[in-house]
Amino acid sequence: MGCCIFAAMAAIGPRVALAITWLFTNLVDRAFTGVLMPLLGLVFLPWTTLGYVFAYAPVAGVRGIGWLVVLIGLLMDLSSYGGGAKARR
Template sequence: MGCLFALFAGVFPRLALFIVWIARPALVNAAFDTWLLPLLGILFLPFATLMYVILYIPGVGLTGWGWFWVVFAGLLDLAHWGASATQRRQIPGYPAAR
C-alpha cells in the first residue's frame, strides 16, 4: 500500500497532500501551526509541502537530509511551473512571443 501511495503522490502531489490532510490531520497539524500554509502549499508548491509533511518529526523538525528532500521537491515544483509556462506557446491560437 505504501508503494502505491508513493507512486500516486509522485503523479498527483496536490491530491496526495489533500488525502494526507484528511486521513491524518495530526501529521499536517504537527508540521504547521495554521491551516493557511498547507493550503498555500497545495496551491503553489504541492510536492515540497507533501515532502515536508511526510518528513517532519514532531518535536525535532527536519534534519539535514529531510531539508535536502524538501528543497529538491521545491526545485521540482519550480521546474514544473517553468515547463508549463513554456508549453503555452504550443497551444493553437496562443499569441506568438515578440
C-alpha cells in the same frame, strides 16, 4: 493528447496526495500550526509542502536529509511551473 493527460495528472497528483494526507492522518497538523500555510502550499507548492510534511519530526523539526527532501520538492514545483511556460512558447 496523451501529453496533456500526463501534464494534468502531474499537476493534480501531489495536491490529491497532500489532501488525502491532510484528511486521513495528523501529519499536516503536526508539521504546521494553523491552516493558512498548508493551504497555500496545497495551491502553490504542493510538492514542497508534501516533502516538508513527510520530513517533519515532532521534536526536532526538519533536519539533515529532510531538507534535501524539501529541496527536491521545491525543484519539482519550480520545474512544473517552468515547464508550463516553455510548453506555451
